[in-house]
Amino acid sequence: MIHVENLTKYFKDLCAVDHINFDIQKGEVLGLLGPNGAGKTTTLRMLTGFLRPSSGNIRVKEYTIDQHFLEIKKILGYLPESAPLYHDMLVYDYLKYVADIREIDSEQKIPRMRQTADLCGINEVMHQPIAELSKGYKQRVGLASAMMDDPEILVLDEPTSGLDPNQIVEIRKIIRRIAKEKTIILSTHILSEAEATCDRIVIINQGKIVADGSTENLKQTFHSKNLLDLCLQKADFKSVAQELASISGIENITQVEASDKNLCVRIVCHPSSDPRAEIYNTIKRTEWILLDFHRKTQTLENIFRELTREN
Amino acid sequence: MRQVMPIFKKEFKAYFVSPIAYIVIAIFLLVTGWFFFATFFLLNQASLRNFFSLLPIIFSFIIPAITMRLVSEELNVGSYETLLTMPVTFTDVVFGKFLASVGFIAVMLIPTLAYPFSVAMLGQLDWGPVTGGYLGAILLGAAFSAIGLFSSALTRNQIIAFIIGMLICFTLTLIDKMLFFLPRSLLSIFVYLGADSHFQNISKGIIDSRDILYFFSVCFIGLYSAHLALQEKH
Numbered sequence: 001m002i003h004v005e006n007l008t009k010y011f012k013d014l015c016a017v018d019h020i021n022f023d024i025q026k027g028e029v030l031g032l033l034g035p036n037g038a039g040k041t042t043t044l045r046m047l048t049g050f051l052r053p054s055s056g057n058i059r060v061k062e063y064t065i066d067q068h069f070l071e072i073k074k075i076l077g078y079l080p081e082s083a084p085l086y087h088d089m090l091v092y093d094y095l096k097y098v099a100d101i102r103e104i105d106s107e108q109k110i111p112r113m114r115q116t117a118d119l120c121g122i123n124e125v126m127h128q129p130i131a132e133l134s135k136g137y138k139q140r141v142g143l144a145s146a147m148m149d150d151p152e153i154l155v156l157d158e159p160t161s162g163l164d165p166n167q168i169v170e171i172r173k174i175i176r177r178i179a180k181e182k183t184i185i186l187s188t189h190i191l192s193e194a195e196a197t198c199d200r201i202v203i204i205n206q207g208k209i210v211a212d213g214s215t216e217n218l219k220q221t222f223h224s225k226n227l228l229d230l231c232l233q234k235a236d237f238k239s240v241a242q243e244l245a246s247i248s249g250i251e252n253i254t255q256v257e258a259s260d261k262n263l264c265v266r267i268v269c270h271p272s273s274d275p276r277a278e279i280y281n282t283i284k285r286t287e288w289i290l291l292d293f294h295r296k297t298q299t300l301e302n303i304f305r306e307l308t309r310e311n
Numbered sequence: 312m313r314q315v316m317p318i319f320k321k322e323f324k325a326y327f328v329s330p331i332a333y334i335v336i337a338i339f340l341l342v343t344g345w346f347f348f349a350t351f352f353l354l355n356q357a358s359l360r361n362f363f364s365l366l367p368i369i370f371s372f373i374i375p376a377i378t379m380r381l382v383s384e385e386l387n388v389g390s391y392e393t394l395l396t397m398p399v400t401f402t403d404v405v406f407g408k409f410l411a412s413v414g415f416i417a418v419m420l421i422p423t424l425a426y427p428f429s430v431a432m433l434g435q436l437d438w439g440p441v442t443g444g445y446l447g448a449i450l451l452g453a454a455f456s457a458i459g460l461f462s463s464a465l466t467r468n469q470i471i472a473f474i475i476g477m478l479i480c481f482t483l484t485l486i487d488k489m490l491f492f493l494p495r496s497l498l499s500i501f502v503y504l505g506a507d508s509h510f511q512n513i514s515k516g517i518i519d520s521r522d523i524l525y526f527f528s529v530c531f532i533g534l535y536s537a538h539l540a541l542q543e544k545h
Contacts, residue, residue, distance in 0.1 A: 045392075048396040049395070049396060050392055050395055050396050050545070051545065052545055069400075070398050070400065073396060073397060073398040073399075074398045076396070078392075078393070078396040080389065080392045080393060080396075082389070084388050084389030084390045084391075084392060084393055085388075085390055085393070086321075086325070086388070086390055087388065088325060088328055088329050089321075089325070089328075093321075093324075097317055097320075097321045098397070100316075100317035100320070101314050101317045101318070101397050101398070101399060102397065102398065103313070103314075103398075142393075145393070
């Protein structure tokens with residue numbers, strides 16, 4: 001559906017996006033992740049034709065962005081970051097204006113407007129000026145206007161930024177609902193959101209792609225360490241290290257936290273081993289009291305942190 | 312070019328849903344009305360020459376005030392991004408906004424039609440110059456709108472857009488009154504550049520292709536520069 005090849009963007013001497021390659025299949029929900037200033041918005045802006053790439057190629061279906069500028073914009077709906085809208089227009093007027101620009105037939109215009117308004121839940125604000133809407137409603141109006149023409153591809157730049165938790169859930173629900181029939185690219189820096197809504201995740205850092213795959217895939221690929229956290233009472237680090245050192249599979253034991261009562265240690269195990277049963281048996285033999293014992297799974301957050309840490 | 316119409320409609324309507332339109336029209340009518348009728352009875356002539364002779368100066372600051380928001384506001388709010396990612400071309404955007412401004416100027420001139428009608432009741436009014444005057448006013452308004460649109464495309468700050476637009480319009484209006492500062496060899500060029508003399512020709516009722524051509528070229532240059540300025544931001 002979308003093919004991005006060696007996409008590069010320079011702002012004067014600053015390289016915002018550096019030779020990015022990726023493909024997006026039809027019906028896929030792709031999450032673009034990255035820290036602030038990684039080049040997410042710039043990438044999306046180039047995809048939507050708002051910025052011209054310094055070099056590289058973007059193909060959407062059979063169109064290329066240099067030659068079929070208008071055709072691409074016709075099949076693409078875009079919600080820019082923080083949904084900039086015309087403040088002194090009524091929601092109804094704004095949607096009608098978008099419908100006019102997108103050349104929707106006059107007979108279909110009203111039904112289509114009603115349909116998108118229903119989908120995005122903005123029926124009750126249709127006759128209010130946009131300036132008076134709350135952030136969440138503005139975002140929904142932006143989403144409605146992006147979906148007005150029933151575009152094949154939806155590009156959403158941080159669709160949930162600045163919303164309260166309820167609104168975030170609402171917007172995600174809408175995205176999930178439309179994801180069934182559309183190709184969606186969304187950028188975010190909220191990891192749980194990417195995990196909850198996207199089929200595939202692309203992590204970019206400093207303009208380069210550092211990871212690409214489904215959440216599961218990423219977890220497997222970057223699952224290099226096997227960590228156990230242990231919290232004990234009536235124990236001191238020295239004896240714990242001594243007792244546990246003999247168990248096979250344990251590579252290293254470090255003290256994470258120690259107070260008068262509690263001792264917390266982190267155990268690094270060999271990736272292929274699982275010494276949990278033996279550790280438990282060892283603890284049973286001593287006077288220690290076990291408060292907490294769990295395996296630390298590699299979350300998307302850890303992967304993200306690892307990949308995008310500043311050098 | 313099919314998207315010019317929705318953009319025109321939206322921009323034209325935007326003037327009238329905010330108070331700008333009414334304030335600008337009120338100021339325009341107040342200033343023209345005052346300057347026109349202050350000397351009208353002293354001159355004791357049934358003509359609108361006085362009204363039209365002031366128009367270029369008044370337009371020089373009124374029109375940049377009308378056009379200053381056209382692009383600057385979009386750049387400032389960010390709606391520019393939404394606009395440009397819809398299936399429109401730069402030409403659509405420039406023309407739509409330009410026509411909205413010209414349309415607004417036409418609406419602004421409608422109440423002044425009361426002047427020729429009331430003057431016609433007082434004496435023998437020659438309608439030729441009046442028709443020419445209104446035609447000239449629209450042409451001049453269009454030319455200044457194009458300049459205003461260009462200055463609005465330069466910056467996200469409406470006040471700066473207004474000042475730049477006003478500077479260019481004032482220069483065009485006043486340049487043929489400052490000719491004694493200029494070397495003789497350049498005189499004819501600067502006489503041609505001045506908007507005032509072209510406008511006064513038309514408002515005398517003389518429709519000369521050179522004057523028409525002048526206004527069309529100013530429009531073209533203004534709109535083309537606005538187009539370039541927009542593209543630069545792309």
